[in-house]
Amino acid sequence: xDIVALLLxxxxxxxxxxxxxxxxxxxxxxLATTRWRGKxxxxxxxxxxxxxxxxxxxxxxxxxxxxxxAFGRQMIRLLGHPLAFSFSGLVVGSVLYSLxxxxxxxxxxxxxxxxxxxxxxxxxxxxxxxxLRRIMLPLSRSSILVAAVLTFAHTVGEFGVVxxxxxxxxxxxxxxxxxxxxxxxxxxxxxxxxxxxxxxVVSFAALTLLYSQRRKGRLV
Amino acid sequence: xxxxxxxxxxxxxxxSFQLHHAFAGFHLDAQVxxxxxxxxxxGPSGSGKTTILxxxxxxxxxxxxxxxLQHETIFARLKNSPCTANVPPLRRRIGLVTQAPALFPHxxxxxxxxxxxxxxxxxxxxxxVQALLQIFHVEGLHDHFPSQLSGGxxxxxxxARTLAAEPRLLLLDEPFSALxxxxxxxxxxxxxxxxxxxxxxxxxxxxxxxxxxxxxDEVVVLExxxxxxxxxxxxxxxxxxxxxxxxxxxxxxx
Numbered sequence: 001x002d003i004v005a006l007l008l009x010x011x012x013x014x015x016x017x018x019x020x021x022x023x024x025x026x027x028x029x030x031l032a033t034t035r036w037r038g039k040x041x042x043x044x045x046x047x048x049x050x051x052x053x054x055x056x057x058x059x060x061x062x063x064x065x066x067x068x069x070a071f072g073r074q075m076i077r078l079l080g081h082p083l084a085f086s087f088s089g090l091v092v093g094s095v096l097y098s099l100x101x102x103x104x105x106x107x108x109x110x111x112x113x114x115x116x117x118x119x120x121x122x123x124x125x126x127x128x129x130x131x132l133r134r135i136m137l138p139l140s141r142s143s144i145l146v147a148a149v150l151t152f153a154h155t156v157g158e159f160g161v162v163x164x165x166x167x168x169x170x171x172x173x174x175x176x177x178x179x180x181x182x183x184x185x186x187x188x189x190x191x192x193x194x195x196x197x198x199x200x201v202v203s204f205a206a207l208t209l210l211y212s213q214r215r216k217g218r219l220v
Numbered sequence: 221x222x223x224x225x226x227x228x229x230x231x232x233x234x235x236s237f238q239l240h241h242a243f244a245g246f247h248l249d250a251q252v253x254x255x256x257x258x259x260x261x262x263g264p265s266g267s268g269k270t271t272i273l274x275x276x277x278x279x280x281x282x283x284x285x286x287x288x289l290q291h292e293t294i295f296a297r298l299k300n301s302p303c304t305a306n307v308p309p310l311r312r313r314i315g316l317v318t319q320a321p322a323l324f325p326h327x328x329x330x331x332x333x334x335x336x337x338x339x340x341x342x343x344x345x346x347x348x349v350q351a352l353l354q355i356f357h358v359e360g361l362h363d364h365f366p367s368q369l370s371g372g373x374x375x376x377x378x379x380a381r382t383l384a385a386e387p388r389l390l391l392l393d394e395p396f397s398a399l400x401x402x403x404x405x406x407x408x409x410x411x412x413x414x415x416x417x418x419x420x421x422x423x424x425x426x427x428x429x430x431x432x433x434x435x436x437d438e439v440v441v442l443e444x445x446x447x448x449x450x451x452x453x454x455x456x457x458x459x460x461x462x463x464x465x466x467x468x469x470x471x472x473x474x
Contacts, residue, residue: 116322119279120378122309123316124336124385134335138326 002191004171005179006198012087012175013155016094020102020151021144023095028106029132043107047100054097058164061093065165085167090175093165094155101150109143110136145213153206156199234421235289235389239275240299241282248272248282248445254423256437257415261425262457263442269425270318272442273391276423277316278309289314289389315387317395321378323366329353329377330362336385352380356410372403379407383414390415392424396431429464432457 027046031039049057065083066072076082083089113136121131137144159177166173168182176199183192233253241248248268261269274280276287278294281303287295294312296305323332330349337345353359356376366374375395382390396404415422426432432439433453441449441456449456 114322116318116320117324119309120316120322120381121324121335123277123279123312123314124381125310125313126336127310135324 002174002176002179002195005174005176005195008087008171008174009156009176010202012090012094013152015091016098016155017148017152019091019095020098021148024099024102024106024147025144028103028110029136031103032107032110046103049097050100054158054160055164057097058093058161061089061096061161061165065089065092084165085169085173087172090162090166090173093161094158097158097161098151098154101154102147105143105146105150106140109140109146112143113139142213146210149206149210153203156202156206233288235276235287235423237272237276237285237287237295239272239282239285239287241271241275241285246445250442250445250447252440252447252450254421254438254440256421257419258422258424258437260432260439260453261423261442262427262429262432262439262460264427266444267442268445269427269442270393273316273393273423273425276389277314277391278307278312279316281306313385313387314389314391315382315385316391316393317375317379317382318393319395319398321366321371321374323369323374323377323381325366328363328365329358329369329373332366332377333380333384335381348384349380352384352414353377355413356380357406370403372399372407375399375403376407376410379411383411388420390420390422392422394425394427397426397428429457429460433461 027042031043031046062084063069064072065075067076067082072082079088083092117135117139118131121135126134157177158175159181162173162175163178163181166175166178168174168178174182176195180192180195180199183189183195233255236253238251239248246266246268248271250268250272261272263269271280271282275282275285275295276289282297284297284299285295286293286297289312293305294307295303297303323329324335327335330346330353333352334345334349337348340348350359350362353362356379358373358376358380361369361373361377364373366377369377375398379395396407399407424431438451439449439453439456440447454461
C-alpha cells in the first residue's frame with residue numbers, strides 16, 4: 001500500500017474541493033443571475049471537461065504552463081519553477097478538470113429558488129448581498145454539498161490530467177490512480193488490488209455521504 | 221362614467237403614476253393620481269393590474285413613465301432612454317403582498333416576520349414580531365416552519381412580514397383570493413387594526429366585484445391596459461354590478 005500516494009491523493013482532493021467551492025460559488029451565482037446572453041459560452045466552456053478527454057486538457061495545460069508561452073514564462077519567473085510537475089500544477093489541472101462538477105449543481109441549486117422569494121426579500125429591504133447570504137446560500141446548501149463531494153470524488157478518481165501535467169513523481173505528483181497503473185505495469189497484483197480497493201472505498205464513502213445528506217435535505 | 225378622464229391632480233396625491241409599456245400584443249397606458257387611503261384597482265385578468273403593482277414596487281421596469289410617492293419621484297424614464305430615476309425596490313419602502321405568500325421555507329414564522337428587522341435588538345425584534353403575530357391571530361405558530369402551516373396561516377404570516385418592514389405604501393395583489401372566508405376575514409381585520417394606528421395608504425388589486433364594493437374609498441377601473449374610470453364604487457362599477465346581478469337573477473333596481 002502506497003501511503004505516500006494515498007496522502008497525496010487526499011491532500012489534492014481536499015485542496016481542489018476547497019478551491020473549487022470558493023471559485024464556483026461566485027461563478028455559479030453570476031451564471032444563475034445574469035441576463036447577459038454571452039453567458040452560454042462561459043457555461044459551455046465550464047462544461048467542456050465533462051466531454052473532453054482528460055489528456056487533451058492536460059496537454060493544453062502543459063503547453064500553457066510551460067516555457068513555450070508568455071503566460072507560462074511569466075508563471076515560471078513568478079514561482080521560480082514550472083507549474084507543471086508540481087503539486088500546485090496538479091491543483092490547477094484538477095480545478096479545471098472538476099469545474100463542471102462544482103458549477104452545475106450550484107447553478108441548478110440557485111436556479112431552483114423561487115424568484116418570488118427573492119423578490120419578496122428585495123421588497124422587504126434586502127440588497128443583493130443580503131439576499132445571497134440569508135436566502136440563496138441557505139436554500140442551496142445541499143447543492144453546495146453535492147458540489148463539494150462530487151469534486152472531491154472526481155479528483156480522487158482523476159488519472160489523465162494528473163499524468164499529463166504532473167508526470168509521475170513519487171511523493172510529489174504520483175497519486176493513487178497512477179500508483180495503481182504502475183503496480184499493474186509491474187505485475188504487482190496484490191498491491192494493485194489493495195490500491196484499487198482503497199480508491200473504491202473512498203469514492204463509495206463520499207457518494208454515500210452525499211445521498212445521506214440529500215435525504216436529510218428533503219425535510220427542510 | 222362621471223369621472224372620466226380620471227383626476228390628474230398630482231399636487232395632493234400620495235401616489236401618482238403614468239406608465240407606458242408595450243408587451244407582445246398588449247399595451248399598458250395608465251395615468252392615475254390617488255388621494256384616498258384605500259384604493260381598489262379593479263379589472264379583468266390580463267388588464268395590467270399586476271404589472272402596475274410590480275412596477276410601483278420596483279420589480280418591473282416599463283418602457284417609459286413616472287411614479288411619485290409622497291412627492292418623491294421614485295421612477296422616471298422617457299421612451300427609449302435610460303431611467304433618470306429608479307429607486308431600487310429595497311429602498312422604496314413599499315410593501316407588496318401577492319396571492320403567493322412566498323415565505324422563506326428555512327425560517328420559522330417568527331423569523332419570517334422579523335426578516336426585515338435585523339437592525340433591531342433581539343428583544344425589540346421579538347416584541348414587534350409577537351405584536352404582529354397577535355394582530356393576525358397566529359401567535360401560536362411562532363416556531364412553525366412554512367411547510368407546517370395552512371395556506372391561510374401562511375398568507376397571514378406574509379402580511380405580518382410585510383407590515384413589520386413599516387412600508388409607507390401597501391400594495392395588495394389579490395392576497396385574499398385563495399383564502400376561505402374565515403381566514404380572509406381574520407387577515408382583513410388584522411390589516412385594518414394595523415392601518416388604524418398608521419397613515420399608510422393601500423392600493424389593492426382585485427377582479428372580485430364584492431371586494432371592490434367593500435371598504436374602499438375609491439376604485440380605479442382598468443381595461444386592457446388603460447384606465448377607463450376612477451371614482452366611488454357605485455359610480456364607476458354600476459355596469460359591472462348590473463351585469464353581475466343579472467347573472468345572479470336579481471333585478472337590478474330602477
